[in-house]
Amino acid sequence: MMEIEFVRSRFIKHFDGKTGNVYASPGRINLIGEHTDYNGGFVFPGAVDKGIMAEIRANGTEDTVMAYAIDLKDRVDFKLSDPNGPRASWARYIYGIALEMTKLGVPVKGFNIAFAGDVPLGAGMSSSAAMESCIAFGLNDIFGDNQVSQWDMVLAGQATEHNYCGVNCGIMDQFASVFGKAGCLMRLDCRSREFQYFPFKPDGYRLVLLDSVVKHQLAGSPYNDRRNSCENVVKHIQAKHPDCKFETLRDCTWEQLDEVRSEVGEEDYKRAKFVLGEKDRVLAVCDALNDGDYEKVGEMMYQTHEGLSKDYEVSCEELDFLNQIAKDNGVTGSRIMGGGFGGCTINLVRNDLYKQFIADAKKRFNEKYGHEPKVYDVVIGDGSRKVC
Ligand code: GAF
Numbered sequence: 263m264m265e266i267e268f269v270r271s272r273f274i275k276h277f278d279g280k281t282g283n284v285y286a287s288p289g290r291i292n293l294i295g296e297h298t299d300y301n302g303g304f305v306f307p308g309a310v311d312k313g314i315m316a317e318i319r320a321n322g323t324e325d326t327v328m329a330y331a332i333d334l335k336d337r338v339d340f341k342l343s344d345p346n347g348p349r350a351s352w353a354r355y356i357y358g359i360a361l362e363m364t365k366l367g368v369p370v371k372g373f374n375i376a377f378a379g380d381v382p383l384g385a386g387m388s389s390s391a392a393m394e395s396c397i398a399f400g401l402n403d404i405f406g407d408n409q410v411s412q413w414d415m416v417l418a419g420q421a422t423e424h425n426y427c428g429v430n431c432g433i434m435d436q437f438a439s440v441f442g443k444a445g446c447l448m449r450l451d452c453r454s455r456e457f458q459y460f461p462f463k464p465d466g467y468r469l470v471l472l473d474s475v476v477k478h479q480l481a482g483s484p485y486n487d488r489r490n491s492c493e494n495v496v497k498h499i500q501a502k503h504p505d506c507k508f509e510t511l512r513d514c515t516w517e518q519l520d521e522v523r524s525e526v527g528e529e530d531y532k533r534a535k536f537v538l539g540e541k542d543r544v545l546a547v548c549d550a551l552n553d554g555d556y557e558k559v560g561e562m563m564y565q566t567h568e569g570l571s572k573d574y575e576v577s578c579e580e581l582d583f584l585n586q587i588a589k590d591n592g593v594t595g596s597r598i599m600g601g602g603f604g605g606c607t608i609n610l611v612r613n614d615l616y617k618q619f620i621a622d623a624k625k626r627f628n629e630k631y632g633h634e635p636k637v638y639d640v641v642i643g644d645g646s647r648k649v650c
Contacts, residue, residue: 264315266378266649269332270447273317273376276330277338282319282374283404287396287646289313289381289388290438291469291608292599293447293462293559294566295544295572300431300489301537302453302512306543307434308462309442310641314392316377318400325373329356332378342370347426351481355390358426359397367538368406375400383638384477386598386605389437390427394419399440399646408579412440413455415646429480430489431601442645449548453512462552462642466613467556467594469640471606472623474580475633478605488574490545491533498522511537536573560595560610569596576602580627585637587626591619606638 274281285390288309295305321328323341331352340357342364343628347357349382352378356375364370377396381389398415410418419436437450443459450457492511499518500508513533521585523531543562550558555595567585569579581598588596596612602635611619624634 264378264597266315268377269315269317272330272378273319273374277321277328277374280319281620282317283400283641284291284649285400285403285646286314286315286649287392287395287399287439288442288643289392290435290442291387291471291640291642292434292438293469293608294547294562294597295434295540295568296542296566296575296598296600297473297488298537298540298614299434299452300430300510301541302510303537303541305434305450306447306544306547307438307450307453308447308642309438309645310381310387312381312387312638313439314377314379314381314389314396315649316375316396316608318373318375318397318404320404321372321374326372327360328374329353330378334368335635342372345524351427352393353375354426355422356392358399358422359394360621362421362425363398363401363406364419365411366410366414368401368410369511370401370405373401373404378537382638383472384479385471385473385636385638386478386600386602386606387471388435388439388600390423391419391439394422395436395439395646399648403648414441427481428486430486431480436455438645440646442643444644445642447569447642449544453510461549462551464556464610465554467610468613468616470609470611470616470620471599471638471640472584473606473636473638474578474584474604475636476578476604478601478603480601480603483601483603485576485603488533488576491530493535495519495522495526498526502538512541532575534572536569539569546618551562556594556610559592563595563597563608563610564589569600570598570617574602577602578602578604580631581605581607583627583630584623587623588619591615591622593619
């Protein structure tokens, strides 16, 4: 995580010299369970030791927000009462979450905010969820007497994406950013919202992310189309079984999917096929983790990659290449992480293979694409918190 002094010095310099409160929220990884959250399935994320840090202070105005993005050296001022809100995409997260927190009963007034991040942008590690939860946490503390629950802050972050940023995401990223715990992954049932912490200390293995540096961005990407395909399949299954209630693909069986295959068309069928398979894989991974069977975990990760690439079609050439390099090096498991369309692979690699794998990935990727992938060793950190 970043240094408080870094954020504080900019906050003092760009506003009136006074200090505020500092909050931090992490990005996330996800071991397995991709595109399952908005389908009511399971996910297996953990917070990372990188994220967003923000200093926030009520500025005494009714509804003027003065915001400074330290890394971008960009300043935007806007009014919470402006129905359109700011145009800069980073400022829309602030505007959106402030309005969502207001809806939850927090009497948000004008504030100053400066923030910075060390979670790589566009790498599929949820810098946007980190931003939403960090600000939700801060506004809840400063204006709301911490009355809003952690789950409501998760939902406010998700609503910010839906209502102000054009991404119909699920709840995984905001959940991980709010509830993360150092050293633990979390298995979340996205339908019931029940979750368990799983201490993750794989003896003899480590997790490493390889960032293709192909910028992953969900706004404007076919992410929402994937969700629509899944919902379309559910609608068709529901029509065939009017006596049962189908909310998401979580409620559907393989047989029911096969029944509607010709109606929904091959593309939507493939999307749903991936989701049903992924639901089973997360549960298989839980059992494997309980048995300490990391080779099984890895096998599931490769299957997920295959499904995300061929059936869900959210991969890209660079990510498939990184996955192939992992296979060639005998890496235990490797797959696209997060929404896809760029970003990182997550790799479960034996300690003794780590050096050779990273060296080979850098060399071969560089030969093909003219630059090395970025390497992030995963450290599983804590969720959203007040720093000072
Ligand atoms: C993105 C979304 F924000 C999540 O809700 C989730 O759907 C993920 O893609 C895919 O698993 O990170």
